[in-house]
Amino acid sequence: MKMQPFVAEVRSKEEVVIIDMKGEVNAFAESGLNTAIKEAEIYNPQVIVLNFTEVNYINSTGIALIVSILAQARKAHRKLVVFGLSEHYVTIFQITRLSDFMAVYSDETSALAAVG
Secondary structure, X not given: OOOOOOEEEEXXXXXXXXXXXXXXXXXXHHHHHHHXXXXXXXXXXXXXXXXXXXXEEEOHHHHHHHHHHHXXXXXXXXXXXXXOXXXXXXXXXXXXXXXXXXXXXXXXXXXXXXXX
């Protein structure tokens, strides 16, 4: 299986910032993800939404990156919300209890409706 490079794009919708991610969330994603988080923080959002719709793989290092983002968000009193996880990764988020600390939605519409 060929590795897909990680790409993250930031977009703002009122007091919410969405980070659209593509590719694989692993050690190689750390720099791009950290850059996206820093860009998102410029908007001083109340909520950061992570879009996993085009993420095809998350390994344990990727889970650790997500935990780090969660810690940063909590420290800044921001809510972290995710959507677009495959069924497999929804289960992983439940097993690792990440879903206890961030709401998981199936799509952008439901995620934005919940935080709006």
